[in-house]
Amino acid sequence: MSAIETVQETGDLELQISSHATIPETNQPQPFSLNLTPISSHLFKASVTIDPLIVDPLWLTTVEIFRHDRIEGFDESTIPAEYVNDVFKGEIQNKIKHYLFHHVVIDYLFNELIKRKIAVANTPRLSFIETQDEKKIIYHFDVSTSDILELKDWKLFAFKSPKRKRYKDLDKQVVAFIDGRPDISPTVATVTENDWVMFQATPVNAANEPISPNLISSFWIFTQRQEVIEPFVIELLGKKFEETFYTTAIDLYQDEIKAEHHSYRYRITIMAIVKGANFCLETFKTTFKLKNKMDVHNKLMEVFSYRNDISQRKAIIEEVFHLLLSKHRFEIPKHLILRREEDLLATMLQQPDYHVYKAQTNFTAYVELLAEKQLKEEILIDQIAFQENIKPDIRDIAQYFHLLSNKRLQEFVYFKPIFLRSDRVESPINLTTISLVVMREKTLNLIVHVLTR
Numbered sequence: 080m081s082a083i084e085t086v087q088e089t090g091d092l093e094l095q096i097s098s099h100a101t102i103p104e105t106n107q108p109q110p111f112s113l114n115l116t117p118i119s120s121h122l123f124k125a126s127v128t129i130d131p132l133i134v135d136p137l138w139l140t141t142v143e144i145f146r147h148d149r150i151e152g153f154d155e156s157t158i159p160a161e162y163v164n165d166v167f168k169g170e171i172q173n174k175i176k177h178y179l180f181h182h183v184v185i186d187y188l189f190n191e192l193i194k195r196k197i198a199v200a201n202t203p204r205l206s207f208i209e210t211q212d213e214k215k216i217i218y219h220f221d222v223s224t225s226d227i228l229e230l231k232d233w234k235l236f237a238f239k240s241p242k243r244k245r246y247k248d249l250d251k252q253v254v255a256f257i258d259g260r261p262d263i264s265p266t267v268a269t270v271t272e273n274d275w276v277m278f279q280a281t282p283v284n285a286a287n288e289p290i291s292p293n294l295i296s297s298f299w300i301f302t303q304r305q306e307v308i309e310p311f312v313i314e315l316l317g318k319k320f321e322e323t324f325y326t327t328a329i330d331l332y333q334d335e336i337k338a339e340h341h342s343y344r345y346r347i348t349i350m351a352i353v354k355g356a357n358f359c360l361e362t363f364k365t366t367f368k369l370k371n372k373m374d375v376h377n378k379l380m381e382v383f384s385y386r387n388d389i390s391q392r393k394a395i396i397e398e399v400f401h402l403l404l405s406k407h408r409f410e411i412p413k414h415l416i417l418r419r420e421e422d423l424l425a426t427m428l429q430q431p432d433y434h435v436y437k438a439q440t441n442f443t444a445y446v447e448l449l450a451e452k453q454l455k456e457e458i459l460i461d462q463i464a465f466q467e468n469i470k471p472d473i474r475d476i477a478q479y480f481h482l483l484s485n486k487r488l489q490e491f492v493y494f495k496p497i498f499l500r501s502d503r504v505e506s507p508i509n510l511t512t513i514s515l516v517v518m519r520e521k522t523l524n525l526i527v528h529v530l531t532r
Contacts (some may be wrong), residue, residue: 081382082396084464087232093267094244094351094353094354094359094362094477094478095267095320095351095353095476096277096350096351096473096474097320097321097349097350097351099350100277100350100351100473101472101473102190102471102472102473102511103186103190103297103508103510105512108422109187109293109418110129110130110132110189111127111128111129111131111133111135111184111293112127112128112189113125113127113128113184113188113191113195113196114126114128114131114308117223121200121223121224121225121226121412121414121415122221122222122223122224123197123221123222123224124219124220124221124222125188125203125219125220125221125222126217126218126219126220127184127187127188127218127220127378128185128215128216128217129179129183129215129216129217129218130213130215130224131212131214131215132291132293133183133291133293133294134175134179134204134214134215134216135181135214135290136262136290137175137178137179137282137290137291137294138171138175138214139280139341139345140282140284140290141171141174141175141284141341142160142163142164143284144172144341144342144343145163145167145170145171146158146160146163147343152409154364159257163249168340168420171424172210173342175216176208176210176216178216178282179216179218180205180208180218180398180508182280182282182288182294183293183294184218184294185509185511185512186296186297186509186510186511186512187511188203188218188220189509189512189514189515190512190514192222192515193470193511193514193515193518196465197222197224198224198225198227198440198461198462199222199223199224199225199227199423199458199461199515200223200224200411200415200458201223201415201419201454201495202422203220203221203222203441204220204221205218205219205221205530206219206220207219208318208480209426223415223418223508225411225415225454225458225461225462226409227462228407228409228458228459228462229407230407230466231406231407232463233403233406233463233529233530234342234524234530235530236402236406236530238398238399238402238530238531239393240395240397240398240530240531241379241386241391241399242390242391242399243381243384244384244385244386244391245330246384247292249380249383249384251378251387252383253376253380253383256358256378256383256487257358257360257375257376257379257413259358260357260358260360263372264351267319267320267321268319268320268352269317269319269320269352269355270298270302270317270318270319270349270352271301271302271316271317272303272304272316273301273302273304273356273484274301274302274352274353274354274484275299275300275302275351275352275353275477275480275481275484276299276300276302276315276349276351276352276353276483277297277298277299277349277350277351277352277369277473277476277477277510278297278298278300278315278346278347278348278349278350278507279295279296279297279348279350280295280296280297280329280346280347281294281295281296281345281346281348282294282343282344282345282347283325283344283346284344285344286449287325287344287346289346295348296509296510297350297509298507298509298510299476299480299507299508299513300312300315302315302316302505307531308329310328311313311326311328311329311507312329313328314326314347314422315347315349319349320348320349320351320352321347321348321349321350322348322349323347323348323349324346325344325345325346325347325527326344326347327342327343327344327345328342329345329347329507330529332350339432348405350473351473351477353477353481353484354481354484356484356485358485358488359481360375360476360485362478362481363375363488365474365478366475366478366482366491366524367524367528368524381395381490382487382488382490382491385455389488392490394492394493396493396523396527396530399523399526399527399530400456400459402530403459403526404455404456404459407459409455409458411451411455411458415454416447416450416451417450417453419450419451419454420446420450423446423449423450424446425497426497427446427477428498457494459518460494460519460522460523461518461519461522462524463522464518464519464521464522467522467525469518469521469522471514471517471518471521476510476513476514476517479492479513479516479520480515483495492520493520493523493531494516494520494523495516496508496512496513496515496516522529
């Protein structure tokens with residue numbers, strides 16, 4: 080039975096996922112490879128090599144795209160490919176490098192790091208791109224890693240969960256929240272504003288034929304309501320689940336090379352639609368391993384019950400990390416903390432209240448403490464995830480976005496990538512970069528479930 084049929088039987092159209100939507104596996108031989116070289120106890124040099132088998136067809140297609148540009152002295156139909164290849168060689172090469180980085184290399188690198196159970200500290204940083212024999216491209220990264228921890232049997236730790244407030248009004252609010260779910264008849268979902276949408280992008284030639292079977296990439300995008308809507312989001316609106324269409328509107332590196340008229344043509348297929356405005360009961364029960372209505376009620380109470388402006392959910396997680404980190408004591412190297420501080424400050428700069436925060440006398444110290452706290456929690460969670468062999472799937476990611484999209488349920492999401500910590504999410508997100516975050520969230524939910532049952 081397909082995923083769409085399963086969802087339709089429950090009537091919960093807040094989440095629809097194609098049975099063909101999967102996180103790409105890298106077990107099969109592929110025309111790209113990863114080489115990791117340890118430099119120090121906390122640093123790897125990683126190189127992702129793209130074989131000419133991938134570059135060649137992409138090169139031919141890119142030449143054809145440039146041939147359609149207006150070149151003085153030539154009619155469009157008579158521009159020799161050899162002339163374009165010679166005159167625009169540098170621009171063609173840069174376009175291919177940028178395309179492969181955003182559509183192939185990022186996903187492949189993250190997927191391999193997770194598969195090899197390498198706990199990264201901070202996002203891998205691209206150092207340079209190397210070209211060999213013109214058609215062989217190598218991407219070089221600096222990958223910061225953490226010490227391997229000697230994990231104790233955390234499932235046996237004694238944990239006392241913070242109590243909820245015993246106000247009857249809170250119980251009534253939870254009941255009203257559950258009962259407020261709209262009665263939607265099972266039908267195929269359509270993309271509307273403020274949906275999370277997963278799509279596959281396959282570059283095609285002028286005849287709409289795929290350039291290569293190895294160039295199918297997957298992304299998530301938020302169709303956020305805003306004053307200026309991206310052209311690609313406009314094309315997505317109104318499209319149905321599993322619908323396919325063709326476009327040149329998506330170019331993830333457009334701002335970097337300013338080549339709007341040199342866009343690839345893509346076949347886009349809608350693989351998942353997550354509508355977070357409503358409460359999806361079955362999704363919620365699956366995410367937190369809940370068996371009955373009482374379990375659902377008690378779990379929802381965690382984000383309705385507040386004490387000193389902190390929800391019971393947040394208090395539980397803080398106590399869980401306090402317990403885990405007290406049993407696993409380790410230090411974070413200073414250079415890793417400084418790198419995380421850079422990321423935090425870059426995100427804070429986008430906030431309207433940034434200058435108010437910066438004016439505080441303890442601002443710098445707070446950012447440093449926050450950077451160290453985040454790194455310790457991520458490193459510990461990653462290594463527990465690897466020990467427990469926790470692997471996120473597309474449904475886990477969809478459930479993550481479902482919680483993130485619902486204002487009342489957002490408090491259930493603890494780990495957020497840097498690019499989701501601001502109020503605006505404008506660019507498509509690579510599938511496997513969000514997989515790492517969802518792996519952490521899934522692991523944290525397992526730990527909380529075990530320690531509080």
